[in-house]
Amino acid sequence: MKNQLLPAIRLTLVLLVVCCLIYPALVWAGAQLAPGQGLGETVSKNGRVVGYDNVGQKFDRPEYFSSRPSAVDYNAAGSAGSNKGPSNPEYLGTVKARLDTFLLQNPGVTKDQVPAELITASGSGLDPHLSAQGAYVQVARIAKARNIDSNTIKSLINNNLEKGVINPDRVNVLRLNLALDNLASASR
Structure with a gap:
């Protein structure tokens, strides 16, 4: 022993x-x-930290680009997916409710135009990016809410696109919304 x-x-x-x-x-x-x-890399505005570059956060005001939904309510300490499959009735109800809400907030957008990323949470629940399509589908709502020409907002999206090599082009929602605020400040 x-x-x-x-x-x-x-x-x-x-x-x-x-x-x-x-x-x-x-x-x-x-x-x-x-x-x-x-x-982590912090993002600051006027000397104040407003978020982290690689952590998604909630934007629900009509004058901002909406983020991808989060299964953990954007809590970085609890990063996780919902663990519910596409055949789960509760999950399907959640996705349908998100789609209905998005369509209500974005009149003129049809169900077929809404990319899946705007109504389904990412695996981590904290994805800070949207595809270019996910941003473009929101342009009309933001243009109306901010009283800005939609072409100006499309240019802003194009200027903030991160070119993908393997993945499709994408945009960081926090940085895009800060660019929107800077655009509004510059036009005053």
Whole structure:
């Protein structure tokens, strides 16, 4: 028994040092080299942090681009999907309610024009991006709410597109909404 107990204790102590001290120290040191020192890249407006570059947040006022829905109510501490499949009646009801709400808020848009990303949550529940189509389908509502020409808003989308190599072109919703605010400030 002594021949088995001492190696087990030694292995436990070595793994404790590796897993609880060395590995976390290496991860922390690597994070210090990343932008934001591992805290994420913040987005500021007028010297005040308004969000994080890679974490989605809710925009529900008509003069802003809507984000992708979140299964975790945009809580980064609880990143997760809904874990409900496309045949789940509760999930289908949620998606239908989101579609109905979107169509109500965006008159003139038909059901076929609404991309799935605007009515379904991402796997993390925190996706900060929309496809170009997801942004363009909202232009008429925003143009009316802000009393701005729709071509100006389309240009703003084009100027904020992140070109995809493997993925389709996409736009960061927070940055796009901040650009909208800057556009409104510049026209005053």
